[in-house]
Amino acid sequence: MGECAHMLDDGGCKILPDRRQSNQNLDPKRPEGDIVITKPVGQGGANVYDDVYNIQYGLDQVAPIDGGPSPQLVIDGLCGPKTIGAIRNFQKKHFGYAGCDGRIDPDKQTLKKLNELRNRNVFPTIPLSLKTDGFLLAGMMQHVPHIRACVHAAMTNISLAMNVVDSTLPGMLGASRESRMRLLNKHFRTDNFKGAKRPVLQKMYDNYSCMLNVLDRPEAFTTLDTTNEGETISTVAFARLGGFHDKNDLTGKIVFRRGVLFATGIPDFAAFIFIHELRHYVARDGAQGHFAKGWVTDPGMLALKEDKTVLNCDTFAGFALEAKNGDMQRPPWVRSTVFR
Ligand SMILES: [Zn+2]
Structure with missing residues (x-):
């Protein structure tokens, strides 16, 4: 597979369509490029x-x-x-x-x-280079402590559930099985899995754990996309699928693009995007992770079966946010899309 086959352009993360190709509203006689005249x-x-x-x-x-x-x-x-x-x-x-x-x-x-x-x-674009646009990366990195806390909360939630998930004993000490499983069932529908559920949770736990490894050294695993000259503000980020585990290609990183500007001022938005990309990045199973996009209460997300939720990037992101913050209202910045 060539490089492009590994690069997973995060179509679901687009904020605005690129309108540059269709300037129907512009005067067709508008001079393109430099003005040239034939006579004084x-x-x-x-x-x-x-x-x-x-x-x-x-x-x-x-x-x-x-x-x-x-x-x-x-x-x-x-x-x-x-x-x-x-x-x-x-x-x-x-x-x-x-x-x-x-x-x-x-x-x-x-x-x-x-x-x-x-x-x-004419057609103003934000210049994008590691020299001048480091503020975009810095804007994301300022939220790393919050993002770590979200991932940590997700791991804590899972580890508490692991102790009870396969237990049939009622009336255990401390929190009930139902309360320990509530958030996991809301996001991942864990109880719908047939057979032993602990291994499923263990795999999710390991996923989040890998994310922490990345968040410990974000400068080693993230960069800006400086290759798309003339690109308008559109896509937020993309990540190399399984890049974290790929020993043959250490150049693959989580790549942030201009669109990330909108998230840098909103900690939960930054966390949602970062964790979404992290799920691509730490994937070992080759699953592309785009089964549905949106908030946990959106129809496309509600329609996901348990075998898809455990692979879905936005599910990992939303779960971590609610594990950290408690149940949230649907944030206005979430984009809802269903992939087929
Ligand atoms: Zn994605």
């Missing part, structure tokens, strides 16, 4: 319709503080006093009175400056 525009220029149109468009994209027109020009392809005035103002701002002839020539300084300024305003 402005005072005494040839003022070819398309050239004027593009210059007007470009000037309107420049902020007034940078010499752009205020109010904005009417973009009509006709070069009148307002367009010439706007060119003069723009030139005065950047080149002083000496460079203020009211005319823009192809490939000269005014056009270069205009392209330089307007490019800032």
Whole structure:
């Protein structure tokens, strides 16, 4: 299998669709890339319709503080006093009175400056690099103590249940079997498993335990996705399936993307995402982990049978959160999706 086959793009974690491919709302005549003109525009220029149109468009994209027109020009392809005035103002701002002839020539300084300024305003994207965008990783890492506490709470809950799960004795000391199994049954439907249930819980416990190993050294196991230039804010994260156990490929990490910005300010959201990715990352069974997405009370999640819940990433995440926080209202940031 090639690298792509191992990389599990976390489709369920997308926040917004990428709309860049369909700019139907934009004027089809909007100049793409740098503005190019064929003849001079402005005072005494040839003022070819398309050239004027593009210059007007470009000037309107420049902020007034940078010499752009205020109010904005009417973009009509006709070069009148307002367009010439706007060119003069723009030139005065950047080149002083000496460079203020009211005319823009192809490939000269005014056009270069205009392209330089307007490019800032076109399709803004967040730059993503380990040098400049470490704040995204840092924003997630600040929640590691909380995430550890969630994973710990999940392990405690499971270990308490392990002592009673296969017991048929009623009236044990301490908490009843029912109360110890309540959260596990809510999320994983553990009691629906036929036969001995302790091994099932042991496997889940081991999963969470591996997660703690990662959370002990998050800097060794996480990184930013810096390969998708021009990518808009969309996907939150992805992880190499079973990457934690893969001795042949130590480069596989949990990869956070721009979309994670939205989670960095919300501890439980950060925990939900991180634990979801951790479940992919520590998987030994090759299960992709996307049987349903959402909160435990969502229809898609409720429909999962016990053989799927024990593999499902969002189930692991939601269980850990409720083990830590107690029963929660459905958080507004959870996305609900059913996979087939
Ligand atoms: Zn996923």
